[in-house]
Amino acid sequence: MDKGVAKLEGQGWARKAGRWKQERANDTRRKVLLGALVLHRLENANDPEFTKRLGDWLRRELPGFLTRDNDKALFVDLLNGPVAATEVQNSEAGE
Numbered sequence: 001m002d003k004g005v006a007k008l009e010g011q012g013w014a015r016k017a018g019r020w021k022q023e024r025a026n027d028t029r030r031k032v033l034l035g036a037l038v039l040h041r042l043e044n045a046n047d048p049e050f051t052k053r054l055g056d057w058l059r060r061e062l063p064g065f066l067t068r069d070n071d072k073a074l075f076v077d078l079l080n081g082p083v084a085a086t087e088v089q090n091s092e093a094g095e
Contacts, residue, residue: 058079062078063079
């Protein structure tokens with residue numbers, strides 16, 4: 001194989017690697033933004049019923065989705081119910 005062909009093949013792999021890297025970056029960015037939206041809705045929602053349903057769904061789904069202990073540790077506060085704490089504050093304000 002001549003050096004020119006080898007160089008072109010190497011450049012092809014580099015382009016593929018670059019596209020793969022960009023796709024991974026885009027995927028990560030989408031996940032971060034989606035997570036930010038969910039957390040924002042849990043903390044700042046104007047719809048308490050939606051917030052409750054979203055929190056309930058996350059507490060039901062996350063334990064089966066998270067497999068590593070360090071990942072589970074990141075969500076301890078959510079799994080233990082900051083939404084419930086918000087509900088308590090709201091109910092106390094109504095008393």
